[in-house]
Amino acid sequence: MEAVIDIQGLSKSFGSHEVLKDINFSVNKGEVVTIIGSSGSGKSTLLRCVNLLEKPSGGKIIFNGENILDDKHDVHQYRKNLGMVFQQFNLFNNHNVIGNCVVGQVKVLKRSKEDAEKIAMKYLKVVGMDAYVNAKPRQLSGGQKQRVAIARALSMEPDVMLFDEPTSALDPEMVGEVLKVMKELAGTGLTMLIVTHEMEFAREVSDRVVFMDKGVIAEEGTPEQIFNQPAQERTKEFLKRTLK
Amino acid sequence: MGYADAATSSGDAFIDRARRLAFLQGGATMTLEWIFRIVEQYWPMFLRGAGITLLIALIGTVLGGMIGLLAGVVRTIPCPERGVKRYLLKTINFILSVYIEFFRGTPMIVQAMVIFYGAALAFGYHMNPIIAGVVIVSINTGAYMAEIVRGGIISVDKGQYEAAQAIGMNHIKTMINVVMPQVIRNILPATGNQFIINIKDTAVLSVISISELFFVTKTIAGNNYRYFEAFFVVCILYFIMTYTITLILRYIERRMDGPDNYVMTANQIDTAEDIKRKNQGM
Ligand SMILES: Nc1ncnc2c1ncn2[C@@H]1O[C@H](COP(=O)(O)OP(=O)(O)OP(=O)(O)O)[C@@H](O)[C@H]1O
Ligand SMILES: [Mg+2]
Numbered sequence: 150m151e152a153v154i155d156i157q158g159l160s161k162s163f164g165s166h167e168v169l170k171d172i173n174f175s176v177n178k179g180e181v182v183t184i185i186g187s188s189g190s191g192k193s194t195l196l197r198c199v200n201l202l203e204k205p206s207g208g209k210i211i212f213n214g215e216n217i218l219d220d221k222h223d224v225h226q227y228r229k230n231l232g233m234v235f236q237q238f239n240l241f242n243n244h245n246v247i248g249n250c251v252v253g254q255v256k257v258l259k260r261s262k263e264d265a266e267k268i269a270m271k272y273l274k275v276v277g278m279d280a281y282v283n284a285k286p287r288q289l290s291g292g293q294k295q296r297v298a299i300a301r302a303l304s305m306e307p308d309v310m311l312f313d314e315p316t317s318a319l320d321p322e323m324v325g326e327v328l329k330v331m332k333e334l335a336g337t338g339l340t341m342l343i344v345t346h347e348m349e350f351a352r353e354v355s356d357r358v359v360f361m362d363k364g365v366i367a368e369e370g371t372p373e374q375i376f377n378q379p380a381q382e383r384t385k386e387f388l389k390r391t392l393k
Numbered sequence: 394m395g396y397a398d399a400a401t402s403s404g405d406a407f408i409d410r411a412r413r414l415a416f417l418q419g420g421a422t423m424t425l426e427w428i429f430r431i432v433e434q435y436w437p438m439f440l441r442g443a444g445i446t447l448l449i450a451l452i453g454t455v456l457g458g459m460i461g462l463l464a465g466v467v468r469t470i471p472c473p474e475r476g477v478k479r480y481l482l483k484t485i486n487f488i489l490s491v492y493i494e495f496f497r498g499t500p501m502i503v504q505a506m507v508i509f510y511g512a513a514l515a516f517g518y519h520m521n522p523i524i525a526g527v528v529i530v531s532i533n534t535g536a537y538m539a540e541i542v543r544g545g546i547i548s549v550d551k552g553q554y555e556a557a558q559a560i561g562m563n564h565i566k567t568m569i570n571v572v573m574p575q576v577i578r579n580i581l582p583a584t585g586n587q588f589i590i591n592i593k594d595t596a597v598l599s600v601i602s603i604s605e606l607f608f609v610t611k612t613i614a615g616n617n618y619r620y621f622e623a624f625f626v627v628c629i630l631y632f633i634m635t636y637t638i639t640l641i642l643r644y645i646e647r648r649m650d651g652p653d654n655y656v657m658t659a660n661q662i663d664t665a666e667d668i669k670r671k672n673q674g675m
Pocket of ligand 1: 163166168186187188189190191192193194195
């Protein structure tokens with residue numbers, strides 16, 4: 150299978166604090182990979198390194214066959230290929246719902262406004278927010294905001310979607326609507342890399358699960374392997390703590 | 394001992410007080426008369442002075458605001474880790490902070506003198522005083538606005554900046570399309586405040602003979618030996634100008650915030666779930 154993102158020997162330190170150590174893993178085209186692990190294990194940092202919101206301290210990130218950590222690669226060009234969904238939604242408060250989905254297409258991808266609006270509408274429908282095109286972010290609930298944020302990322306039609314705990318900031322009754330959208334997306338063959346604390350969800354949608362512990366990948370495998378027959382002691386312990 | 398001291402100490406206190414009271418009572422109607430007379434006779438001069446004050450304050454605030462926005466954008470560029478760009482950016486930032494601290498730290502009246510007479514010394518001729526006034530007020534406002542804008546940028550949460558970066562926008566695009574529109578909204582009250590300060594502070598520009606409102610009033614008062622009356626009139630004029638601006642800015646703020654409610658587009662209303670919910674509700 151063809152790897153879209155291949156991470157080799159990646160490390161990241163904040164000052165003397167080494168948060169990621171020698172991370173190796175890849176995401177194949179059309180694959181849904183979830184990253185699980187306890188708080189502070191470096192999941193967010195890893196995801197942020199993948200789209201260079203954090204600059205890795207060492208290693209390689211091979212994207213479509215090229216190491217994007219080479220000096221010659223333009224960060225902004227590279228980021229067009231990745232969609233990112235944040236825990237805190239981070240919608241643009243000065244734009245309404247459709248504006249959030251259009252501005253990047255027009256300013257970064259140079260699409261015409263009409264095309265951009267059509268594409269935005271298509272993805273707002275996918276997340277079920279097409280009726281709210283005129284609403285401002287402050288007028289939406291958390292779950293609605295997150296669905297718009299997903300539509301905004303999808304509107305850029307990226308090769309890979311990154312999700313950093315997209316439901317962790319939501320009230321329990323809104324978690325379902327966001328996970329439902331993500332499940333649907335997973336079914337469309339979209340390549341997704343998801344950090345999540347929702348174990349049921351991870352088990353259901355993942356092609357592969359990566360378990361991180363203290364800055365390293367402790368174990369990875371199919372959901373059956375990780376959730377039913379974990380090989381590592383620390384994986385077992387983590388699952389016992391979170392599933393119970 | 395001076396002559397005046399001798400006069401008061403030897404004067405009859407009772408008569409003195411009675412005389413003063415009589416003068417004040419007569420003076421009150423006189424004063425009112427004078428106020429009307431001054432307004433009637435000099436309103437074109439007041440108006441022209443007010444026009445120049447408004448012009449200088451308005452252009453000064455707008456240009457100063459632009460200086461402030463630009464300085465704010467430059468000062469928040471993430472610093473590259475190495476290379477020529479890093480040193481260039483550091484140098485520009487240094488110059489900007491010298492500018493900001495210097496103009497915030499010296500009185501505008503002194504800056505006006507230094508720039509106006511400095512230019513005369515350097516180029517051998519006097520600048521057009523109105524242009525000199527606009528320059529001084531702009532530079533001065535810019536220094537304050539730079540700090541206000543920086544505060545405004547910090548107040549836009551970092552997540553939005555990152556989200557814009559994550560869809561491939563660079564610093565400038567992020568600033569123009571996401572951060573600055575919010576900064577402008579956030580700093581609008583402070584900008585209005587600065588505009589009002591500028592209207593009042595252009596009065597100090599009378600030291601370089603700009604015929605703005607204060608200068609005009611001094612002339613009128615001096616011509617008639619009627620200081621209280623002339624300055625009373627101008628006091629009201631200043632207040633009318635500043636209060637009008639306050640009202641206009643409030644209106645603009647409300648307009649920028651937009652309506653409190655959004656309109657649902659039609660198709661949502663037709664979904665089965667909604668109809669069901671509606672029916673159940675009835
Ligand atoms: N900007 C930063 N500066 C310094 N340390 C940081 C920074 N960002 C993260 N860290 C540290 O890196 C470690 C990993 O953080 P990270 O956010 O990646 O964990 P996480 O696995 O996402 O945790 P959570 O499940 O709570 O989100 C933590 O110890 C954190 O304190
Ligand atoms: Mg995290």
